[in-house]
Amino acid sequence: MTRIQDITQALEYWAPLNYQESYDNAGLIIGNPEQEVKGVLIALDSTEDVVEEAINVGANVIIAHHPIVFSGLKKINGSNYVERTVIKAIKNDVAIYACHTNLDAIIDGVNAKISDLLGLENRSILKLFHGEDEVGSGMVGDLPKAISEMDFLHLVKKRFSADTLRYTRLLNKPVQKVAVCGGSGSFLLEDAIKSEADVFITSDFKYHQFFDAENKIVVIDIGHYEAEICSQELIYDYLSKKFTTFALRFSKVNTNPINYL
Numbered sequence: 001m002t003r004i005q006d007i008t009q010a011l012e013y014w015a016p017l018n019y020q021e022s023y024d025n026a027g028l029i030i031g032n033p034e035q036e037v038k039g040v041l042i043a044l045d046s047t048e049d050v051v052e053e054a055i056n057v058g059a060n061v062i063i064a065h066h067p068i069v070f071s072g073l074k075k076i077n078g079s080n081y082v083e084r085t086v087i088k089a090i091k092n093d094v095a096i097y098a099c100h101t102n103l104d105a106i107i108d109g110v111n112a113k114i115s116d117l118l119g120l121e122n123r124s125i126l127k128l129f130h131g132e133d134e135v136g137s138g139m140v141g142d143l144p145k146a147i148s149e150m151d152f153l154h155l156v157k158k159r160f161s162a163d164t165l166r167y168t169r170l171l172n173k174p175v176q177k178v179a180v181c182g183g184s185g186s187f188l189l190e191d192a193i194k195s196e197a198d199v200f201i202t203s204d205f206k207y208h209q210f211f212d213a214e215n216k217i218v219v220i221d222i223g224h225y226e227a228e229i230c231s232q233e234l235i236y237d238y239l240s241k242k243f244t245t246f247a248l249r250f251s252k253v254n255t256n257p258i259n260y261l
């Protein structure tokens with residue numbers, strides 16, 4: 001029998017909770033660690049629809065990249081999607097676990113998965129955490145062969161199934177060194193420039209932040225969902241090697257709150 005705590009311990013051995021950012025809320029958000037695991041559903045976001053899906057497929061544990069609860073709940077009366085998700089999960093005995101910025105920070109975490117999608121070699125962490133030598137934010141690596149900026153943009157669009165890319169002025173030079181950061185990566189722009197990367201792939205850039213590229217790097221905003229949906233596979237690959245006693249499934253719900261036309 002596998003208990004929820006067996007899964008959380010395995011995940012935390014890989015992506016320790018102390019690597020999460022101060023604003024984060026990674027870990028077991030809802031659920032009893034002693035409970036037996038009947039099935040696990042892996043999702044990017046644990047929304048109400050994902051809880052519904054878990055119930056329908058007989059999974060009593062959701063492992064998500066994004067925590068459903070960030071800053072605490074003072075009232076739980078169903079007035080917003082966070083409260084409704086929490087209520088639904090508790091009522092139906094569905095546990096929710098989040099593996100978030102701690103999974104971003106480890107060397108074989110989300111940014112490694114993003115680097116895999118691009119085939120990056122000679123990888124290193126873009127900004128190391130204080131006192132660590134292989135834990136930190138973002139990643140930088142080389143394409144096996146330099147390609148033109150336009151070819152690279154098309155490659156990114158395809159590999160990340162992105163409908164739309166937003167990017168800064170092209171610099172008319174080949175792309176070989178690539179910096180990446182899953183999620184909101186604008187805080188790493190300076191480090192990406194310092195690393196001498198030709199491009200920086202991330203998401204959630206705001207209008208004024210695009211100016212900060214200063215024609216030193218091409219910033220490519222691929223969308224938050226598009227950048228991080230690969231974390232599902234990352235978690236699946238890790239857990240499927242460790243456990244065989246329960247069904248492990250990917251969520252089929254598209255939780256992207258953004259549509260493109």
Ligand SMILES: [Zn+2]
Pocket residue numbers: 066182183184224228
């Ligand atoms: Zn994210």
